[in-house]
Amino acid sequence: MKIALVGNQNCGKTTLFNALTGSNQHVGNFPGVTVDGKVGQIKNKEKISLVDLPGIYSLTPYSSEEIVTRDFIIKEKPDVVLNIIDATNIERNLYLTMQLLELDVPLIIALNMMDEVNASGNSIDVNKLSEGLGVKICPISASKNQGIDELMEETIKVGKNKIMPIHIDVCEKDSPVHRAIHAIMHLVEDHCEKYGLPKRYVATQLIQKDEILSKEINLSENEVDLLGHIICEMENDNGYDNEISIIGMRYNYIDRVVKKSVTIKSTQTKEQIRSSKIDRILTNKYLAFPIFILIIGLIFSITFGLVNTYISDLLGNGLNHLINIVHKEMDNADFNIVLISLICDGLMTGVFSVLSFLPTVVVLFFFLSLLEDTGYMSRVAFIMDKPLRKIGLSGRSFVPLLIGFGCSVPAVMATRTTASEKDKKLTLMLIPFIPCSAKLPIFTAVVGGFFKLDVLVILGLYFLSVALGILVGFISKLIKKSKPTPFMMELPNYRLPTVKNTLLLMWEKAKDFIKKAFTVIFVCSLIIWFLNSFDFKFNYVDGDTISVDSSMLSKISSFITPLFRPIGINDWRYCASLITGLTAKESLVSTLTVLYGSVDLAIVNVNTGQILAFLVFVILYMPCIATFAVLRKELKSTSLAILYMAGQTLFAYFMAMLFYGVSLLC
Amino acid sequence: MDVTDLKINQIANIIDIEGKGPLRRRLLEMGILPNTLVKVIKKAPLGDPLEISIRGYELSLRKEDAKSIKVEVK
Incomplete structure (x- = not known):
């Protein structure tokens, strides 16, 4: 038997899905968390599956979510449609029900959040409502796990016996x-x-x-x-x-x-009254932005200051230590020198360099899930909508862009909550303009060794990158002449986040991240190691008898170096670092270190124009492979993802050329 | 007058929804219909979007979209 779960956004659909299936989907307090339909098996009933469809307000097909849901009900013909309704917002929620009734399919209604309705002193006569709609109704509270068993029994009964809604003529006679x-x-x-x-x-x-x-x-x-x-x-x-x-x-x-x-005794539930009190402060005309900056500042300083500098570094050092131990043990056991290099320099170094980011990513997502679960994230969208509209985006795109300062990978994944496909694409296009935290080591290493006013130069680069992103958004808005997607959003009630839900989200993100480290990064590290360790005759480059200059990486880099002459790069080692930078931006520094001996030596023979052009190119060129992998997944198109990356790199090239050209004139 | 002309917490009756296409239909489907009461709950710090209360729930709308909701104060 197939059950389709249908309901408005943020009405507790995913919570009910988890309660019915015993699975652990992440539940958000942000409208539209379920993007693709998810399928689960009903607990203890093996042959019954439940399909969680995206949250929609109507069946009129003009957004992709509505088309998905409508087509599923009409074409896939589930045995029963389970319509979940937020009882605290009953009129608007019943609109979708009215349309479902027209579809003439076996239907049952789960009246959710009944606990909140009762607590506010209001009451709903379920029998009368059921009579009026001609459909069986089960009152439940999905979050408190009340009424779930009965709902499941009744749903199965309706599905098994194909109980259709009692036909009711909803329009007034002779109208x-x-x-x-x-x-x-x-x-x-x-x-x-x-x-x-x-x-x-x-x-x-x-x-x-x-x-x-x-x-x-x-x-x-x-x-x-x-x-x-x-x-x-x-x-x-x-x-x-x-x-x-x-x-x-x-x-x-x-x-x-x-x-x-x-x-109705009181027009607002207790939760609604509490929320509007909190909103009086958090969306206050004068306090909203200072509080917002404070919260974001706190999150960033904890994540990228504390966790990134101490815990991630500690983990990084620990992992490096592990590599050394393995290296020593393999040396002692007389393993082949190539095998040792493959395992230690290739695989472990590559994968571990990404793994050391794990604490940062997990902590960032811990805070983000707090922001989302409490309901603050939608307030951010609410207060940031006006400024973002100027570059053709809506308030919902702000959070992904902000995350981009930490890491592009979670930023790309967070674009799922944008308002439309169009917004999502533009947001994805702008994320690479937000310098991720992995670029910071490059700036500190290169700029710190070259410029006296290093902090100013780094800030200038950040500013340049973000300003160019805004410019690109602005231009794309002018070219497309499209109006921003209508911003129609319910601000959900503030809720206390649950430990389970928060941990769940962290685990999911950590899992995603680890999986990525062991697939994409694994393969890329292998390729880079291979290119760097062998010459074209497949002789192992040991650095003594066969010099580093003859490795494939060196040859390929030398081959493409002329391409970079217009932006002032004459040395193949810089090109090699740009290539390895694709696996993870910070490996750009390690490559320069390996090839030159130290970064300081790398910047001895270059002038200000060259170094600036190089930095401009680095801050703007395509993000790392990991970002590419998630981008491909979000865009659902490899060619489009490649196009984005190529466009970004080309843009970086021209900007760097501009900088180098101007420096020659000066 | 339209919804954006209302003061915070002032109640008005909707008389018409102007415009056409998906946006208008979406407004209607959210229950914003003629002869329905509407109230502005709050405005974002920069004055836009605004949050309205209708049919017992709250909805955030941009000013330019809310302008199509014509109202009269009784």
């Missing part, structure tokens, strides 16, 4: 809308039968001029004319246009049902 719907239902009857579509749904969709559907069912020209005529007559008689007529009809019915079954 213009009623006449129009019935006339169109009659008109399209044959088409609906042919394509297996519910006719009431088709009729209301056609009144709303759903063109995809009207093509799908192959209406003849004659029928299209007649349809237009019916709609026109309805609009004239009703005094409202087609959309208000249909949507208004659904809400009128909801009003009638709610009036009969819901008793």
Whole structure:
């Protein structure tokens, strides 16, 4: 048996999914956490699967989430649709239910957050509501695990016996809308039968001029004319246009049902009252930004200051120590010198250099999950929307961009909560302009050795990069002339984060990260090691009999060095460092160190223009392979991901060339 | 007048939703319909977006989108 779980955003769908399946999906307090449908097995019932569909407000197909859900219900024909409703926001939640009723599928309603409704002194007469809608309703509290067993039993019963909703005519008898719907239902009857579509749904969709559907069912020209005529007559008689007529009809019915079954003593639940009190401070006109900066500053200084400098370094040193021990043991045991190099210099160094970032990433995600679970993240989107709109983004893109200062990989993964596909693509394009923390070692090493005012130069580079990102956003907004995606968002109530949920998220991110370290990074380290350790005749480059200059990496770097002459790079070792920098940006420093002996020696023979051009190129060129891997996953397209990276690198090249050119003129 | 002209916590009745296309439909589907009461709860620190209360729930909207919601104060 297949159960489809359908409901609004942030109504507790994922919590219910976890309660029913016993699985551990991450639950967010941010609208739209479920992006792709997830499938789970119902606890203790092996042959019953539950599909968690993305949170939607309506079935009118104009966002990808709505199309996914609609198609799943109509085409995959689940045995039962489980509609979860937030009882504290019953009218708006029932709108989707009204549309589900039109689809004529076995349906059951889970009335969630009943504990909050009861605590506020309000009450809902479940029997009357059920009668009014013609559907079985189970009151539950998903977060407190109340009513879950009964819900599961009833859902299975509805699915097994294919219990359809009792047919209720929701439009007022003899109203213009009623006449129009019935006339169109009659008109399209044959088409609906042919394509297996519910006719009431088709009729209301056609009144709303759903063109995809009207093509799908192959209406003849004659029928299209007649349809237009019916709609026109309805609009004239009703005094409202087609959309208000249909949507208004659904809400009128909801009003009638709610009036009969819901008793309201206080208009706000306790949670809502508490939230608006907190919001009076956190979104206050004068306090909002200072508090925001304080919170972000704290998170960044703990994550990148404390954890990154101490714990990550400690881990890094520990791992290095481990490499030394393995190296020594293998030496003693007379292992082949190439094998030792492969394991110690290639695999362990590569993978460990990424693993040493693990504490930073995990701690960053710990804080981010706190921000999200408490509900503060959506306030950030709320207060940052206006400034971000100037570069064609919405407030929801702010958090991913901010994370980018830490690491591009989680930043790319965080773009899932942006408002639309268009916003997501633009956000993904801008993330590489945010200098990640792995670039900091490069700046401190190179700039520190070259410039006296090193802090100013580093700040200048950061500023340049971010400013160029803003410029790119601005230009893309001008070119596309597209309006920003409408910002329509519910600010969820503030909630205390649960330990389980927070740990779950940290574990998920850590797992992702470790997996990445042992797949993408593993392979890349292997390749770089191979290129650096052998010449083209596959002789091992030991540095004594065969010099470092003859390795494949050196040859390839030398070959492409002319390409970098316009940006002032003449030495193959710089090119080699740029290539190894692709595995992880900080390996750029280690490569320079290996090839020159030290970074200070590397910058002896270059002038200010060259070093600036190099730094500009480094801050702007494509992110590391790990970012590429997640970017490919988020864009769902390898070619598009390559295009993004190539574009970014080309942009970096021209900017570096500009800097070098200007320095020559000076 | 439209929703953006309302003072904080002032209650008004919606008379029309202007505009067309997906945005208007989305507003309607969120329950923002003629003859429904609406109230502005708060504004973001930079004055935009704003949060309205409708049908017992709260929704954040941008000013330019909220301008299409025409209201009258009784």
